[in-house]
Amino acid sequence: MGRVVIGMDPHKRSATIEVIDEREHVLAQGRYGTDTDGYQRMLLAGRQYPDRVWAVEGCAGIGRHIAQRLVADGEPVLDVPAKLSARVRVFDTGQGRNDVVHD
Numbered sequence: 001m002g003r004v005v006i007g008m009d010p011h012k013r014s015a016t017i018e019v020i021d022e023r024e025h026v027l028a029q030g031r032y033g034t035d036t037d038g039y040q041r042m043l044l045a046g047r048q049y050p051d052r053v054w055a056v057e058g059c060a061g062i063g064r065h066i067a068q069r070l071v072a073d074g075e076p077v078l079d080v081p082a083k084l085s086a087r088v089r090v091f092d093t094g095q096g097r098n099d100v101v102h103d
Helices: 036-046 064-072 082-093
Strands: 004-010 014-020 026-033 052-057 077-080
Touching (some): 004 064, 026 036, 036 064, 064 077
Parallel strands (some): 052 077
Antiparallel strands (some): 004 014
């Protein structure tokens, strides 16, 4: 398997991730608490993919606490500006809302 991107939408008490491959196929997704247990489960889920990069929304803002933890644990992290994420949500849902849940 090639490189995967683990996209993350962080919030104060939770983070939602989606793992996509080079062809933009969704391989996995989940929502995790930002407490120690939730973070560890999220990290374990991400580490199933040896060639990975975490794309965290708002590393200078709401995503900072999770991005710093990932970097401290040796994980590669990219910052995704919130403006770019909002634009993607508009195209994906037609609404631009950040609380839309996909089933």
